[in-house]
Amino acid sequence: MAYAADFYIQENIIGYTGDSQNKPTVYFRSGHKFGRITQAYPDSNYQGRSLVREYTDYSISNRPPKGTAEEYYNGEVRHCSRYPFIPVDDNDSLKAVLAIAIASYPYKKPIYSK
Template sequence: MGYRDDFYKIENIIGITGPIESLPSVYFQDKKTGEFGHITQIHGCDWNQGRSTVQTDPGYQILNACGGGCSCKRAAAHEYNGQGRCFHPSRSLFVASGALSKEKMEVVAQAIWRCPLEKTDPLDDRERDMQDIIYTDMWRDAHQKGPGGRRNAIDYTGQRLANPLLKIVHPTRV
């Protein structure tokens, strides 16, 4: 079971941001309860992938307009609370679910099972920066060039450990 499966369901999808073929962020809202949230499928920071914490605000809306205290001036989706204050500018334009074909909605709905877990966002800039450094170091360490110049690869042929039956041995190497 995923985080808030009772909320993150197909009938609550209101739209997406990002290209449909590139795992877009999917937005959800339950008009009856005033609950809203979104699933970020791809993001540069690992802690910002997954299901956002479900919040309640009957006045919640998402528009392709910068305003409500936001000064980013980007042509992108902006989430607004019931008081008309922008609390989250997106990276892309919002496309309402009504503008998506049935086939595209089926692709969009895959976010529900692709991302069952809640985001691990520490909600603190200092902690975010520390996590970014840790994950960057881990990625760099995992992708260092190994012996023979390849990433995480051991060059068995250079050590004459290759299987001669498969003719992998390179006689010119020492």
């Protein structure tokens, strides 16, 4: 069974990093819960669904000087992306393209299984 199948759904997609047409990392949020699906990374242990976390102070934004995405929660920056974060809204047809990640990567990242 897919990890967090009730959370990793198209309706919870908030944006992506990377190339939207070439295995982007897709970010999800529902209330205070959040996670991401990494599709392309040099180390395959980092490909797949991240653990779903829940913090009231979660945010994602592009930070200077590089303009790349940073995820902040539990009082500090916890993840830095290699690319800028591109938000999508509920009416964005790109969500259907990004949702391919959901079926393509149904399991937790291997790093969480060790």
